[in-house]
Amino acid sequence: MKIGIVAHLKHPIRKPFMGGLEAFTYEVAKHLIARGHDVTLFASEHSDPALGLRSIMSDEDYNRQTLSRFPSHELVEDFISTHHAYLELMQDIDREGFDIIFNNSLNYVPITMATLINTPMVTVLHTPPIFEMKRAAAQERKVGKIRYVSVSKSNATAWKPYISNCEIISNGIDLGQWKFHDRNEGDYLVWFGRIHPDKGTHLAIEAARLAGYKIKVAGSIADRHYFETYVEPLLSEHAELLDHLNHEQLNELIGQAAASVITPCWEEPFGLVIAESLACGTPVAGFARGALPNLVCDETGCLTSSCNPADLALCIRQAVTLDRFACRQRAEDLLSIETMISSYERLFSEVVANRSLSHAV
Secondary structure, eight states, rough: EEEEEEEOOOOOOSSSSSSHHHHHHHHHHHHHHHTEEEEEEEETTTSGGGGGGEEEOOOTTTTTTTBBSGGGGGGHHHHHHHHHHHHHHHHHHHGOOOEEEEOOOOOOOHHHHGGGSOOOOOEEOOOOOOHHHHHHHHHTTOOOOOEESSSSSHHHHHHTTTTTTTTEEOOOBBBSSSSSOOOOOSEEEEEEEBBBBGTTHHHHHHHHHHTEEEEEEEEEEEHHHHIIIGGGGGGGTTTTEEEOOOOHHHHHHHHHHSSSOOOOOOOSSOOHHHHHHTTTTTOOEOOOTTHHHHHOTTTEEEESOOOOHHHHHHHHHHHHOHHHHHHHHHHHHHHHHHHHHHHHHHHHHHHHHHHHHHHHO
16 A cells, blocks of 8 residues: 655654654554555654655754754744645645555644545544644535544544544554563652653652652653753752663663653643553553543552642552553553554555545446
8 A cells, every 4th residue: 555644743753752743653654664555754854764754844943952943933934834844745745646645744734635635534633622623624524535533532532523433543552662571670650751841740750759759750851941940940869850761771761660650731642651651561650631541440550630749649659559460461452553553554445445436436
């Protein structure tokens, strides 16, 4: 099958990943290629060329230190550049002869222009409804040319007012790349991900202190003001900020931890950190927001419906007692990337077959 993958353009699609969406797009492209598909990845120029890269945006202005393309006063330029990159792509995409377009862009332009092209499209909803995308989807539904997929049940529910028949395909990870640790060798907790207000890093540190545990924090600083105001003042011998880690180092850090603390402060649609923690055998303590309640069960984690660090500390004390084998089994049952890729292949085949049938009729 000839597949065109439309990536988002905030960050290049390459390791080390800036977030879960970069990891998702990278792994999807890699595994589809490995299964024999002809894949073209439309992304920014510093993305991994092994993914069948076709650059649609320059990374000349991308700053790896600030993790952004333009200073804040130039955000309008960022918006315009992204808009035109997608507009030019979609104007010419029918000429590529793709069987299907796999849209992961987080942008309204591919959705809006899907009504004007002949190539069928599958769009993954990686976020809750955001203004521009929900408006574009509501208009597109009047034509009904796109098949939509949500990465979790909770996110599909959020989109229901705009897309009533959204399918659900859970994100997955390459379990073979995550070593299982049948016991924790370190008496500490771990928090990992982007350091950003949405992720609640400072709440995890406070909860760890209340629970009587040291915590190690691993991740890129995505919001410098938040870090300097809320996180940095809490760092001490009991709350350690680590340098950016490679995959092997992160695997060991998570696997040796007594528990992972996961603190979404918004309705996060998925969260690969959940899958990665469970794959390592590390139970989860966290906030019952977004997809977390659907991914973590009583045997693999403890969640609180509040955002109070004291309540989270109680969850930590319970989570550290849970069975690590049950955590790994949960990941194998629900969160395998092979299962995810097979589900997308079935969906692509169905969409292509329906298009062929409609053309024949």
